[in-house]
Amino acid sequence: MKKTSILVCVVILSGFAVAFAQKSEPVTFQDFIEGKAAFEDNCMECHSLEWPLKKIATREEWELTLTKMANTGAVLSKKQRVQVLEYLVAKSSYQVKCSVCHGLERSLEKNKEFQAWMETVRRMAAKKPEHLTDEEIQAISGFLRAKGAETKLY
Numbered sequence: 001m002k003k004t005s006i007l008v009c010v011v012i013l014s015g016f017a018v019a020f021a022q023k024s025e026p027v028t029f030q031d032f033i034e035g036k037a038a039f040e041d042n043c044m045e046c047h048s049l050e051w052p053l054k055k056i057a058t059r060e061e062w063e064l065t066l067t068k069m070a071n072t073g074a075v076l077s078k079k080q081r082v083q084v085l086e087y088l089v090a091k092s093s094y095q096v097k098c099s100v101c102h103g104l105e106r107s108l109e110k111n112k113e114f115q116a117w118m119e120t121v122r123r124m125a126a127k128k129p130e131h132l133t134d135e136e137i138q139a140i141s142g143f144l145r146a147k148g149a150e151t152k153l154y
């Protein structure tokens with residue numbers, strides 16, 4: 001009886017551990033800043049940044065690209081890989097979602113702090129309900145904060 005309950009306990013605990021491991025740490029705007037730096041430091045060793053900057057892709061497609069680049073010889077730490085992935089996913093949703101009503105230059109001309117971007121992006125999201133998830137709002141704000149004063153994507 002005792003043994004079974006210990007076993008049940010272990011099974012439940014390891015179930016939690018897996019669920020916990022899958023739920024990755026929350027991404028902060030600092031991750032986007034570091035992701036951008038890692039991207040610029042590591043992704044133009046063999047080609048310009050124009051290819052990845054132009055490419056609009058889903059998370060799954062970016063994962064495949066990063067794996068392909070790693071196999072070609074791109075070197076990123078585990079943490080950097082996550083940060084670069086988040087950066088590229090955010091960049092893609094920005095390119096898709098923020099060009100629906102006006103050009104991307106409208107935000108590329110602006111340089112705001114993260115909280116100010118959150119307010120702007122929330123305001124934009126409200127203009128087209130269901131257009132952006134909370135995660136996308138955060139990610140796009142992080143991406144725009146990381147972009148800083150740069151007025152061009154590529």
Ligand code: HEC
Nearest residue numbers: 042043044045046047051052055065068069072073074075
């Ligand atoms: C060691 C050399 C090397 C490094 C470093 C490298 N790449 Fe590449 N990349 C290539 C080569 C070669 C191609 C063209 C052949 C191909 O498409 O696989 C390419 C093509 C691409 C393409 C266009 C093809 C596609 O799959 O969409 C993208 C996007 C890309 N790279 C992104 C990246 C990113 C992001 C990084 C940084 C993590 C990176 N690359 C770092 C060698 C490299």
Ligand code: HEC
Nearest residue numbers: 097098099100101102106107110120121124125127128140
């Ligand atoms: C449903 C249409 C729509 C979408 C989608 C949209 N915008 Fe806008 N945006 C507008 C309109 C209309 C204005 C001008 C009026 C205003 O500022 O509210 C504007 C103005 C702006 C401005 C200038 C004003 C300011 O506060 O700095 C920025 C920057 C901006 N948008 C960024 C974005 C970003 C980033 C996204 C994607 C998250 C986005 N927009 C998506 C309609 C949209």
